[in-house]
Amino acid sequence: MRIPAARSTGLVSAGQEALWLTHQLDPHSSAYNVVLAVRLRDPVRTDVLQASLTEVVARHELLRSRFPSTEDGPVRVTEPPESVRLEVREVPEADDEALFRLARQAGEEPFRLADEGAFRAVLLRRSPDDAVLVTVTHHIVSDATSQWLLVGDLFAGYGARTGAAPAPAPTAAADWDAHVRAERDYVASPRGARSAAYWRSVCAGLDAAELPTDRPRPAQRTLNGATHELVLDEGTARRLRQVPAERGLTPFAWLLGTFQAALHRSGAGDGFLIGCPATTRFTPPSRKAVGYYVNALPVAARFTPATTLLDTVESAQRQLRTGMAHARYPAELLAGSPGRGPLFRVSCTLVAADRLPVEGLYEGPVRLGGVRAELCDVPQQEGQIDLTVEVLQDSRGFRAVLRYNTDLFDAGTLERFATTWRRLVEVSLDAPATGVADVALVAADDLDFLLALGTDAA
The missing domain is CATH 3.30.559.10 (Chloramphenicol acetyltransferase-like domain)
Known part of the structure; x- marks a missing residue:
């Protein structure tokens, strides 16, 4: 060349x-x-x-x-x-x-x-x-x-x-x-105008999801972070592949819906926006190119006392499917309203290991160019916004990497949030029609133990 x-x-x-x-x-x-x-x-x-x-x-x-x-x-x-x-x-x-x-x-x-x-x-x-x-x-x-x-x-x-x-x-x-020119042409086109109108309708009346913080938010944005991991056990991972499929849903939509429910139960409010980064690799050349081929899809959550776990999951899947039709429109262009805060403080995305370009490296040792190689999984990308979640899916199951801003949150806060999310995932797989507000965030045997602490039975 x-x-x-x-x-x-x-x-x-x-x-x-x-x-x-x-x-x-x-x-x-x-x-x-x-x-x-x-x-x-x-x-x-x-x-x-x-x-x-x-x-x-x-x-x-x-x-x-x-x-x-x-x-x-x-x-x-x-x-x-x-x-x-x-x-x-x-x-x-x-x-x-x-x-x-x-x-x-x-x-x-x-x-x-x-x-x-x-x-x-x-x-x-x-x-x-x-x-x-x-x-x-x-x-x-x-x-x-x-x-x-x-x-x-x-x-x-x-x-x-x-x-x-x-x-x-x-x-x-x-x-x-060529990619940037195509983006600009799309934004200026009638299709771009329709996408902008669609995203404004999604965002109407909602602000960025915001968990209660352990410390006041600094006047100037900071980028200090740490990571907490949530690994679903083998049985939960197996059912996460099976139960959504029976309803024509994807595991990621299921995790995204329950993630929104966990934000709601953790104090984020009854209505909010999160971002879901999605690929903009829509042309054959871009699929083999190194670049920032990402736009964030705004995903809305609205909760009432009657909202069920299945409602949140189905809403997440509908929004993801419809949103991909408008993914060419950069979300950054929506965030310029006077007096409005950031469009997103929380994001959630999926990485499917079996679709990564270097086959097998994520899961174990491989040969690269004749050289024995294995992944050295170092922490990274911590503290970009309040909370970014990367759901990693491979043949072994599902792992969620929660990267959070340490100027806002203590490690214990993220541990509790991850436990809440895990609990909602488990209940949703057993009884998806359960109301989000009705889920006990402590398992029955743990609740019995906690109640017993104040009695002689402890």
Whole structure:
């Protein structure tokens, strides 16, 4: 493929501009760093890895883009592929715990978007046959799918160069400007106007979901965070695949509806909005491209004393299906009403491991370009908003990663919220017609124990 040599200026999408503005508020934060770290258990030729990296960066122009400021806002400047270099850090004294900590730290280093761009690749080499490759992008150039595409492309090229794998089929270079032009054309079109009207109707009369906080909200938005995980047991996961299917519903819609119910029962109110990030990879070229191909779908929740768990689930599925028809419209364009707060403070999304571009890596060791590799699952993207939830689905079941702002919430608060959500999931699978307000948030045997604490029976 032809390797671009000179820098050029490109377009910025609505979502990228919103992320750029957030970065200006706290340029030292790593909350929007997207990280994929891979432990490598065979010798790696760094010269070959660099050659493959250069080819990947040439094909995916956002990986070599930086975002300086102008009077009119951010612009995108694309640099030559050779400007992105693999950084090798020798760490011979690191044990496994230290190696993991170093990988996490490499992922947490902030980006200087205006000067150095939004992508780095760091190889932490403990010995000739033991290293961790940490690929880090700012969200302004990437999404969850992109990070896996990047690593898949990188090792496909590496394997082809070492003879360990066949050469991948040629892939056309991604054209981000074409994507941005298509977005702008859609927004300006009659279809875009209909989508805007639809989203305004969804949002009418509702504010962003907001859980009661443990501390007052700071005057200026902060991006400090931590993570709590909720893992559904094997039996619940099995029924979560079965029960929704019997009603023509999806497991994610079921989890989303019960998540909304958990917000309601935890003090978020009777009506609110959350965001559900959805892909905008609607064209064949975009499905193989690294980029910020995401728009958030506003999803409304309204509760009355008569609302059942099944009502919330069915509403969530209807809104997801209808919303995808309007997913091309950037939600950022809805948030500019005078006096209105942010459109979302809470978001929930699904990641299906069996659809990720690097097959098998999420679930266990694999070979990438002839190199034995396994996922090094470092914490990341913490504190972006009040609460972001990523539901991870694979052959083993369901795991929810709850990332929250630590300036607002204590760890115990998120633990209690996760317990409430789990309880609502379990009750909904047993008795979906149960009223949301009628669910006892403490299981019967636990309630008996608590009641007994004040008696001699304890």
